[in-house]
Amino acid sequence: MNAWPPVEYTAIRELHGPLIVVGGVEGVGYDEVAEIRLPGGERRHGVVLEVDRDLAVVQVLEGTDGMSRSGGGVAFTGTPMRIPVGEQWLGRAANGRGEPIDGGPPITGERSAAVAGAPMNPVHREPPADPVVTGVSAIDALTTLVRGQKLPVFAVAGLPHLELAGQIASQADTAGHRFSVVFAGLGLTHADAAYVRTTLAGRARAGELVMLVNLADDPVIERILTPRIALTIAEDLAFSGGREVLVVMTDMTSYAEALREVSAARGEMPARRAYPGYLYSDLASLYERCGRLRDRPGSVTVLPVLTMPAGDITHPVPDLTGYITEGQIVLSADAQGRGLYPPVEPLASLSRLMRHGAGPGRTRADxxxxxxxxxxxxxxxxxxxxxxxxxxxxxxxxxxxxxxxxxxxxxxxxxxxxxxxxxxxxxxxxxxxxxxxxxxxxxxxxxxxxxxxxxxxxxxxxxxxxxx
Incomplete structure (x- = not known):
């Protein structure tokens, strides 16, 4: 990080869960990076969520455990959060904040990009086209994944959705193109994280994988940051590096619950099932970062995986995801009960863009x-x-x-x-x-x-x- 800035605000007015309210601020903007100094000298990092006159609400990435309202200080860097981008990410594993967890050196680069990103401008979009072959027959035959598509997997707790996500991430490919996978694990247990790292070890050794792992006991704010970092890395690999990139994000229900927790800490008016009213636009700000750009090589394809609480497909997270995305792959407890893996329910699954990725000249004429x-x-x-x-x-x-x-x-x-x-x-x-x-x-x-x-x-x- 940069050296400690000269202007430090010590008026920490409130602590609410992962949030702090800083008073007396001037010239501070939304999405600005903050550096927080604790009384013992420890430093943490945050992002500005809201500014109201001389008050700034800051979400602390490492959480507020051990913090107090006195003895510390907050300084603002004047810039939004950025991360280095480039092919140096390939083969690396990091935590949800982008810090290496594979024993390697810090990830640096000559170029950087804002983590917040932006949805792709529809004027410059190219329609999704050509297949991403996952190697899973139930998907490739009946719900073909298309480059530039966003196609979610809907599951119920207890179904092997993580196994399927790992299988797709380890063996998907696009013939004749440079292919990479960015895997973002959200709210994983330590056992699940170990399983994913083992499953994807071959792809990591081949220099085709970027892995971001947010654990269930990591700060909740990190869970909100992880998919944004994953997509920022993927966008650069695709549109600057000319790669076909598949982004697998699991479990997006954990992400939505983290968003709900932060919203409650901010005292916002809850909407359906206590999720914030902006859940739809927040999910769209992630999913709409995929696609293909006119006159640019590469593509970003997104495969979000989410569990449906109580198996309810009308729950806000799968319901809103279905509005934004282009189909769904539904896993069925009945199919699993018959001993089927993957337990895909073909009649409930759909890829609305399949005709753009299958057929003559793309897969097979039949x-x-x-x-x-x-x-x-x-x-x-x-x-x-x-x-x-x-x-x-x-x-x-x-x-x-x-x-x-x-x-x-x-x-x-x-x-x-x-x-x-x-x-x-x-x-x-x-x-x-x-x-x-x-x-x-x-x-x-x-x-x-x-x-x-x-x-x-x-x-x-x-x-x-x-x-x-």
Missing amino acids: HLPVAAQLTAALARAAQGRELAELVGAAGLTDADRRHLGFAEAVERELLGQRPDERRELDDTLERAWRALLVLADADLTMLPAALVAEHRQRAGDGPAAGAP
């Missing part, structure tokens, strides 16, 4: 019709299961039974895979075809007849039962 047929047939199978519960299996038609067999084949061939298994896209689509060929030709109405015949011939099958 990708989109295969995905459409899979979804339609799974919906028919769900209807068959409901009918069987009402009238019994004896009341099902042959077509209903074929679709139930198809649903089992989809889980067996396509959706289920090991947490350490990376599948190439061709393998994923061939698995999808093996499941589809359980159905009769007459059931495959969304696929060209010639394409179905070709795959039956390759599989050594004739027309399935029920074909015309």
Whole structure:
């Protein structure tokens, strides 16, 4: 940090949780960095949240434990918080404030960028395009992630959302492009943090990973800062370094709860479920920093992971996230109960930009019709299961039974895979075809007849039962 500035304010009027109120200030602005001196000489750092005449509200990044209203002082640097940016971050692990935790030297650089950042100007945006292949069949086949997209994962506490986030971060790629991952862990336990570092060790050794880890016992203010630092690093790697960058942020519900805690400490009027009224705009200020820029190389793709309290998808955090983002990947307790990993619920999941990342020239010419047929047939199978519960299996038609067999084949061939298994896209689509060929030709109405015949011939099958 810089040498202690000459102007120091000692009138600390109040301490509220992670906040201090400093009086008698002049010329202090919003988002300005503050340096706090404790009576014993310890120094902490903060950011100005609000200024009202001669009062400044400062959030202390290291927390206010051990602080008192007397004996210390606060000085303001006159600039917003900035961090060094550049490729020196690749292969490094840091805490939620950007301080190394991997035993390496401090991260420095010739360039720096403001942590607050800004949403991407829509005038300069390019539409998301081309796939990010995650190696997870349930995602690549049915909810393809597109470069520049924001696609959240919705889960319930107890589901393996962290395992899925780690798997995607460790094996995602974009063919023929320089690819990097920025992983931001928010409110992780020590065991979860150790798991993530082990899972992503290979990507870190390859110089393709930046890891920021905020622990559950770290100061709450750090949790609010961590995703902003992650996105600032990602933006530079993408738009200055020409890299395709995937930002994985988990768990965004922990972030929202930290925001709620700070809002309560500021005495703000609460909104739904006691979250601040600006939760929507705050989340948007993060998610909208992803995308592609016209005439600039690289892209930033965001995969936020969040847990839904009590499994309620209408809870403010998933509800508002769904308004901002372009689809969702939903993890299901029912699927996990059937022993499926990842426990993705295909009929509840959606990638609204899939057509911009899949199909001819991007993945395979048959990708989109295969995905459409899979979804339609799974919906028919769900209807068959409901009918069987009402009238019994004896009341099902042959077509209903074929679709139930198809649903089992989809889980067996396509959706289920090991947490350490990376599948190439061709393998994923061939698995999808093996499941589809359980159905009769007459059931495959969304696929060209010639394409179905070709795959039956390759599989050594004739027309399935029920074909015309």
